[in-house]
Amino acid sequence: MIHFKRLNDLLSRKYWAPVSAVKEHKGEAMNTLYNFVSGPLAWVAFIIFFVGCLYRLIRILVLVHKKEKYIYTYMSWKYSFRSILHWVIPFATVNWRKHPVLTIVTFAFHICLIITPIFLLSHIILWDESWSVSWWSLPDSLVQAMTLIVIGSCIFFLIRRLISPEVQYVTFASDYIILAIVAAPFVTGFMSYYQWFGYQVFTILHILSGEIMLIAIPFTRLSHMLFSPLTRAYMGSEFGGVRHARDW
Amino acid sequence: MAEPAKKVEEKKIIDEGLEMGTEKLTQDRIENVINRVLKGESGARLKAYVDTCIHCGLCSEACHYYLSQDNDPRWSPVGKVKQTLWEMIKKKGKVSPDFIKRAAEIASTECNLCKRCAMYCPFGIDIAYMMLVVRRINHLLGVTPLYIQDTAHSHAATFNQMWVKDDEWIDTLQWQEEEAQGEIPTLRIPLEKEGADIMYSVIGPEPKFQAQLIYQAAVIMDVAGVNWTMPATPGWDNSDMAMFTGDNEIMGRLKRAHFETAARLRVKKIVMGECGHAFRSVYDVGNRWLGWRMPPIPVVHAIEFYYNLLKEGRIKIAKKFEEAVTLNDPCNVSRGGGLHDKARYVVNAICESLVEMHPNREYNYCCCAGGGVINCGPPYKMKRVEGNRIKAEQLFAAKARGAKVLIAPCHNCHSGLEDINHHYGLGMEIKFIGDILYEAMEKPA
Ligand code: HEM
Ligand code: HEM
Ligand code: SF4
Ligand code: SF4
Secondary structure, three states: OHHHHHHHHHOOEEEHHHOOHHHHHHHHHHHHHHHHHOOOOHHHHHHHHHHHHHHHHHHHHHHHHOOOOHHHHHHHHHHHHHHHHHHHHOOOOOHHHHHHHHHHHHHHHHHHHHHHHHHOOOHHHHHHHHHHHOOOOOOOOHHHHHHHHHHHHHHHHHHHHHHHHHHHHOOHHHHHHHHHHHHHHHHHHHHHHHOOOHHHHHHHHHHHHHHHHHHHHOOOHHHHHHHHHHHHHHHHHHHHHHHOOOOO | OOOOOOOOOOOOOHHHHHHHHHHHOOOOHHHHHHHHHHHOOOOHHHHHHHHHHHOOOHHHHHHHHHHHOOOOOOHHHHHHHHHHHHHHHHHHOOOOOOHHHHHHHHHHHHOOOOOOHHHHHOOOOOOHHHHHHHHHHHHHHHHOOOOHHHHHHHHHOOOOOOOOOHHHHHHHHHHHHHHHHOOOOOOOOOOOOOOOOOOEEOOOHHHHHHHHHHHHHHHHHHHOOOOEEEEEOOEOOOOOOOHHHHHHHHHHHHHHHHHHHHHHHHOOOEEOOOOHHHHHHHHHHHHHOOOOOOOOEEEEEEHHHHHHHOOOOOOEEEEOOOOOEEEOOOOOOOOOOOOOOHHHHHHHHHHHHHOOOOOOOOHHHOOOOOOOHHOOOHHHHHHHHHOOHHHHHHOOOOOOOOOOEEEOOOHHHHHHHHHHHHOOOOOOOEEEHHHHHHHEEEOOO
16 A cells, blocks of 8 residues: 555655765755754744734734724624534525635635645654654545645636736735745645655755745734634624624 | 726816815824724724735625626725725825825725625625724814715704704604694694603604605504604704714714613604614614614614504505515615515515515615715715616616516615616606505504
8 A cells, every 4th residue: 555655665764765875965965954844843833823823813802802892792603603604615605606616616725725734644644753643644646636626726716816807906916925825835745745856855845835834824814714713703793693684 | 906997087076075184184194093093993803804804806796886887896895995994004004195085085985884795705804894994084184075074064063964953853843743733633743752652763854855754754653553752852863974974973972862862751762764874873883882782772763663563553554555666675774784574574565566676685785875975965976876887787677577666765775776766767766665654554534
């Protein structure tokens, strides 16, 4: 099984062994770099990601507490979830139905985006190596398909930004950068899996780009991951509890 | 970023309020005010909305302006935020006087605060709220459209929207009482009746231009045997243009006067006429500014009031209205108060046939008059009418399916739709529910 072969490769570090004596010197430098990005830098990235997310969430709640306490009085679990539920189901809202292609793409994109790195064997192995924790993994072929879905979706978003006037009008350089930050770990991850060329380079680039993405989540518009449940819940509560109207 | 070239040259609208306000601006003042509002007055909501918006443009098709202007992104909800708030935030308040003038035009005359876009944004980002923040900045900078500012001044000076003097108000009520006594000799419009069940409140334009609406309401109250009263003091006007100019302080004073008048009369409820923005003011915005989660004295909109009267059999229908009607759900009472099903109950009770327009209920398009836009007056009339071609199309479709009469249970909708009616040659008759109810109900012979 391919899984076990790759697992053994990784665990025995054959994976990283220099291929020939000629390349030995270069290989060692790469090894050091790899160890750095997959070791200390990964630590830094994960800490910034988790602490950053927590910080942003706490900050916003403190702000609510300080200035808009009344928001709490409108919040309703029932209406919050009613609203969130409608919006996380494809085609369950008027606007999702109005944009069928975008809806399929954005749901496929977000699902693959979150599931792939968590249930990727190579990632689980790394967790296992450093923390001795492991969990169920997806078959590599599926992961590859999901990676391609993410990459394809990013291309779709890019084209949409370029050609749809209403999206283009509100597009800034930062929107392209954000899109690139999200696409990069998937592109490089895919490249390194196939070990086409410059395999080590791509793996290192991949890890770097993954770390950049993690760090970017709490501090860019990617923070919609954190805030969207809150804004949705508030609007859901307002519409449900005060306006007695649907918000989907 | 590149802006589409088309549609940029439109007829230049000159609004003295904006011109004169802009002339007086200084760079310092702009910067101070913007930062005072962005950092001082606003909080988590604004921050979350600005930081969360992923610039996806999915809110665009919610907006009747956008749809009516051939999908020109300048008119999309998020496009309006881009042209106003984002720039102010990015430049940390260092924007030019001309920028402020344009921001005032966008926030006050190119958005009806209808909140339809909040149902279309996947994150529920409230762009109407952001436009109100812009209006707040404009108010503090003294750059507001002339006509609506005049009504806000009237509110500040007289506690009503139309410079109606205290004695004119009482005179008008007595006049309508006498008129109605021609029909029902025992009818009274009880003034200052402490301990009545209901205080009936109206908007300033009713005594000024549409006194027959007070007449009709009095007949409905009388026939239904309601224990009601109207105040003889300021506080009778439930309307509120200050809410739309960003003058929250005046808004608060108005709403306090309104609620306190009801409290003084020791009524159980306030019933209000067929007005949308006034409902928003007492039920959503003004009460919250005063710290009331819900109105301190329950407020019943005319639609709900009629619904109760019909449901309880206190009003009987002698003869249903025969012509086919269609119903325009006003944003502020439908998307703002969920009264769309009750409105249908009432309309079906008093009319032979209701032809639905599409979209309807909380999904209905705004009339393009609300949010204070019609109150910005004649300079913006064509912008408003052309900004709602989609409404004309929606109504033509209803007409094609047989609708002859358009019911609009909101003063703003009423006037806005009247303009659309004329401009697009729709040829529909526009009525309030009360007009039809008054005609259709059983009255003492
Ligand atoms: C600390 C950060 C990360 C490390 C150390 C890391 C490490 C790795 C390694 C070693 C591989 C295996 C490459 C191979 O099979 O040859 C891999 C693959 C992959 N990683 Fe990461 N990764 C990180 C972050 C991320 C993130 C944040 C994402 C996406 C959100 C991601 C997505 C992927 C994908 C999609 C693949 C391979 C897909 C395929 O097999 O086609 N990684 N990663
Ligand atoms: C788990 C909670 C999340 C929710 C509910 C969510 C929701 C959304 C929604 C509704 C959109 C707009 C529709 C569209 O343009 O496709 C969107 C766009 C996007 N999201 Fe998320 N998202 C989440 C997490 C994430 C994460 C973790 C990332 C990446 C790290 C991400 C990256 C993106 C990108 C790149 C776009 C498209 C932006 C563009 O059009 O250029 N999202 N998201
Ligand atoms: S007019 Fe209505 S839909 Fe358009 S931007 Fe304003 S609130 Fe949104
Ligand atoms: S739909 Fe929401 S997130 Fe998308 S551009 Fe409009 S306001 Fe921003």
